[in-house]
Amino acid sequence: MPFRATVLTLYPEMFPGPLGHSLAGRALREERWAIDLVQIRDFATDRHRSVDDTPAGGGAGMVLRADVVAAALDSVADARPVVAMTPRGRPLTQPRVRALAAGGGVTILCGRFEGFDERLFEGRDIEEVAIGDYVLSGGEMGALVLLDACVRLLPGVMGAASSGDEESFESGLLEYPHYTRPVTWEGRTIPEVLRSGDHARIAAWRKSMAETDTRLRRPDLWERHEGARVQPPSGARRTKD
Ligand code: SAH
Secondary structure: OOEEEEEEEOOHHHOOHHHHOHHHHHHHHOOOEEEEEEEHHHHOOOOOOOOEEOOOOOOOOOEEOHHHHHHHHHOOOOOOOEEEEEEEEEEOOHHHHHHHHHOOEEEEEOOEOOOEOOHHHHHOOOEEEEOOOOOOOEOHHHHHHHHHHHHOOOOOOOOOOOOOOOOOOOOOOOOOOOOOOOOEEOOEEOOHHHHOOOHHHHHHHHHHHHHHHHHHHOHHHHHHHHHHHOOOOOOOOOOOO
């Protein structure tokens, strides 16, 4: 069974959008993954088909109704994890992407306006995910980001050229820099080591560049990486004192 995404949104016409092109688009046509769209508005119950209402307590904007969104969600209830796009959610990481890609698929809830009625998260098993510390106007872009990250990891999507294993974040480090022909561009030459054909030296250079780049550009990642290295081996328990 291919990876199946179900996206609940007020704007189903935004999908597959960019995921209909390039690697993800080809994989979609090859049925390596599938996308189903649910129009949240179809689950509105009143005459005006309203999906939102004014915030309790006052204030700007509108809030997505728990009853309408839950009805939409319940219409797709199955074993796949349900992810809601929210700015306060757990920041999306490559390990989480990898775990989702390894499963059967995902159901994604896209917010709009001020977001969802809080009771939705109490009444349903929903994982909140953020794609970064900034605010989008809707969850659709976040859903596209999450799906793009998952789809490229599916079997047969990237091809043999990219194993994916050496890429940024996979080892907890950023990736080393890349070069390609021409050998000299505007007076700048590809580092000699990369033209040496000495695979051991190349690997050592790449490892050292990845470490240096991570330390300088992302001290937060570097600290976590170093912390993970000095952890006791699995199985070892810290005794209480
Ligand atoms: N009032 C909210 C912002 C709502 S933005 C707040 O201040 O937190 C509208 C919708 O866009 C959200 O419901 C969510 O689905 C989506 N969204 C905005 N920023 C996001 C982010 N960083 N990650 C994931 N989804 C986001």
